Amino acid sequence: MPSKILAVIPARYASTRFPGKPLISIQGKSMIQRVYEQVIQVPEIHSILIATDDDRIESEVKSFGGPVIRTASEHPSGTDRVFEAYVKSGSTADFILNVQGDEPFIQPEQIQILIQTLHQDTEIATLIKPIEDVAILDNPNIVKTVINKKNQALYFSRHAIPFQRNRIDKKDWLSGNLYYKHIGLYAYRSDILAKITELEPSYLERSESLEQLRWLENGYTIQTALTHLETIGIDTPDDLKKIPLI
Numbered sequence: 001m002p003s004k005i006l007a008v009i010p011a012r013y014a015s016t017r018f019p020g021k022p023l024i025s026i027q028g029k030s031m032i033q034r035v036y037e038q039v040i041q042v043p044e045i046h047s048i049l050i051a052t053d054d055d056r057i058e059s060e061v062k063s064f065g066g067p068v069i070r071t072a073s074e075h076p077s078g079t080d081r082v083f084e085a086y087v088k089s090g091s092t093a094d095f096i097l098n099v100q101g102d103e104p105f106i107q108p109e110q111i112q113i114l115i116q117t118l119h120q121d122t123e124i125a126t127l128i129k130p131i132e133d134v135a136i137l138d139n140p141n142i143v144k145t146v147i148n149k150k151n152q153a154l155y156f157s158r159h160a161i162p163f164q165r166n167r168i169d170k171k172d173w174l175s176g177n178l179y180y181k182h183i184g185l186y187a188y189r190s191d192i193l194a195k196i197t198e199l200e201p202s203y204l205e206r207s208e209s210l211e212q213l214r215w216l217e218n219g220y221t222i223q224t225a226l227t228h229l230e231t232i233g234i235d236t237p238d239d240l241k242k243i244p245l246i
Contacts, residue, residue, distance in 0.1 A: 005115065005187075006093035007045045008085050009035055010071075010078040011061075011101035013054035022057050022101050032057060033064045034104035041108040044115050046093065050101075051085035076201070077211045079186075083197045086190070095122075096193055098186040103231060106185060110227045114187055117225045124196075124215060125187040125223040126153070128180040129230065134171050136181060143182040143210060145224060153222040156182055156210050180224075183231055186212075196220060 011022040011032050022032040029037075032050065039048055050061050053073040061068040069088055075081045082098045095118050099106060110127055117125050128145045136142050137160035146154045146161050155161060164173050173179070188196070196215050204213040215222060 004046045004093045005044060005095050005097060005118075006086060006089070006091060007039050007042075007048045007097040007099055007111075008082040009039065009048070009050045009099050009101050010081040010085075011035075011050055011052045011054075011057050012073075012075075012078075012081070013052075013057060014073075020056075022052070023060055026104055030060050030064075031104045032060060032101055033066070035099060035101055035106065036061075036064070036066045038104070038106050038108060039099055039111065042111045042115070044112065045097070047091060049085050049089055051081050053081075079188075079193070079211060080197050082188075083193050086193070093190050094118075095187050095189055098188070100184040103184055105232045106183075107229050107231065110183070110229055110231065111185065113227050114185055114225045117223055118187055122187070122223055123189055123192045123221045124212075125225060126212070127183040127185045127227055128224045129183055129227050131174065131179040131181050134174055137170060137173060137179060145180045145182045147180065147224055151224050151226070153212070153216065153224055155216065156208070156212050158208055158210070180226075183227065192220065 013020055024031050026034055036050060048067055050066050050068045051071045052058055053071050058068050069085050071081045071084045078098060078100060082096060086096050114125055114127050140158040143156050143158060144160060145156050148154050164176050167173055167176050199214050199218050202214040202217040204217050205211055
């Protein structure tokens with residue numbers, strides 16, 4: 001396990017599908033506060049930063065005593081915002097965690113599962129969960145992951161992969177193959193994070209609108225860690241209907 005881990009929570013206001021979502025109230029607390037309170041429960045994390053480009057989010061973070069750092073507004077991805085926050089902080093870390101600001105129900109145990117996979121040879125790591133509901137296979141807002149025998153990611157897609165040619169009814173697909181939901185939690189070795197932010201957007205990334213495909217297309221290895229705990233990411237206003245009572 002690495003000796004020093006920095007967790008960065010990127011939070012921007014101008015979300016295409018849900019503007020201002022870090023500030024929405026979830027049973028009395030903003031979403032960004034709920035993400036932060038989950039992360040601070042993980043003792044393996046050395047320090048935490050919330051990275052934002054917005055005055056309103058900065059003010060909200062300061063109101064609950066969270067650590068906030070300002071970043072540029074033109075970043076094309078959360079990964080670029082995470083790297084800028086890391087550089088601006090002046091800190092050093094073996095690994096940087098990217099805990100996305102729209103995952104208010106990420107569990108400390110899930111973060112710890114990911115941390116347990118980190119070692120000197122790990123370049124990038126992320127979290128996956130077995131899919132048990134066939135409706136998820138057809139939901140393009142839920143990203144699926146295909147892995148190899150070493151639990152390394154082969155591909156990420158908004159489509160269900162693999163296609164099962166001999167099973168006409170998609171209801172039978174879950175009995176014929178294992179499918180995995182991607183959970184938006186990443187860990188980057190610090191030197192790898194610096195390298196991947198220099199990569200140009202790739203064809204696969206633009207097709208699926210998934211930046212992790214840029215890393216795979218350029219030959220980087222993404223190790224996956226398996227969780228059986230469910231998490232509810234807030235991508236659209238409709239996702240608020242799924243929020244459980246706390």
